[in-house]
Amino acid sequence: MKKYKKVLKSIVRKVLKTIMRAALVAGIIGMALTGAGEWLGVFHDRSIAAMSEQFTMQFEEQMLKLPIVGKNPVEEQSVEEFVGVPYVKDPLPISNKRPGKKRKIKYIVVHNTANEMSTARNERDYLSNTANTASTSWNIVVDNDEIIEAVPVNEVAFHAGDWEGNQYGIGIELCESDNMTTTEKNAARLIAYLMKAYDIPIENVKTHKDFSGKECPRKTLMHWDTFKERIEKEYKRL
Numbered sequence: 693m694k695k696y697k698k699v700l701k702s703i704v705r706k707v708l709k710t711i712m713r714a715a716l717v718a719g720i721i722g723m724a725l726t727g728a729g730e731w732l733g734v735f736h737d738r739s740i741a742a743m744s745e746q747f748t749m750q751f752e753e754q755m756l757k758l759p760i761v762g763k764n765p766v767e768e769q770s771v772e773e774f775v776g777v778p779y780v781k782d783p784l785p786i787s788n789k790r791p792g793k794k795r796k797i798k799y800i801v802v803h804n805t806a807n808e809m810s811t812a813r814n815e816r817d818y819l820s821n822t823a824n825t826a827s828t829s830w831n832i833v834v835d836n837d838e839i840i841e842a843v844p845v846n847e848v849a850f851h852a853g854d855w856e857g858n859q860y861g862i863g864i865e866l867c868e869s870d871n872m873t874t875t876e877k878n879a880a881r882l883i884a885y886l887m888k889a890y891d892i893p894i895e896n897v898k899t900h901k902d903f904s905g906k907e908c909p910r911k912t913l914m915h916w917d918t919f920k921e922r923i924e925k926e927y928k929r930l
């Protein structure tokens with residue numbers, strides 16, 4: 693009987709060891725694949741990493757029936773009530789600026805337009821200008837009296853100069869035209885609203901600079917901490 697127990701114990705130990713080793717190997721392979729995927733993603737967003745992300749999301753959604761965070765689009769009426777300015781949906785067609793790729797939402801990425809003349813309408817029109825062939829885009833643009841959405845928040849746009857930022861971040865452009873104090877007030881409210889709607893913590897409200905090192909949002913960066921405090925104050929009103 694004792695001998696039987698001993699044999700059983702050694703079998704259990706062997707099985708456990710095999711499982712641990714398999715898990716370790718799978719982990720290493722997984723990390724290597726993710727690393728390679730993200731490395732490729734530096735060159736183009738339609739990379740292995742992006743495809744695997746898409747696959748995982750579809751798997752979670754269809755097979756496991758899990759809700760995808762940020763799946764619902766922004767509700768114009770409720771955001772307008774909170775911010776106090778119109779929220780206009782003017783979606784880009786599917787193009788190099790809008791690949792139509794659904795994603796999870798982890799961050800909000802804040803930008804300034806670096807153009808003191810352009811309004812939200814001007815910025816949106818520029819995306820549709822046939823002379824503008826670059827893939828650069830954003831999700832939402834804010835000025836002192838209007839908000840325009842060009843790419844739905846649950847889709848990838850190209851603004852962060854970085855795979856992680858584009859894949860998971862809602863890109864928000866703050867116009868530098870007219871009264872930027874009002875624009876920042878509108879943006880702080882909008883960001884607070886999005887944080888609540890998509891469960892984004894304040895530490896994930898980032899600057900373009902955080903992702904790519906570019907000096908953006910060039911004006912808002914000068915008082916970034918105050919801007920963040922303002923967002924938190926607005927968040928408490930929700």
Ligand SMILES: [Zn+2]
Nearest residue numbers: 803804900908
């Ligand atoms: Zn930027």
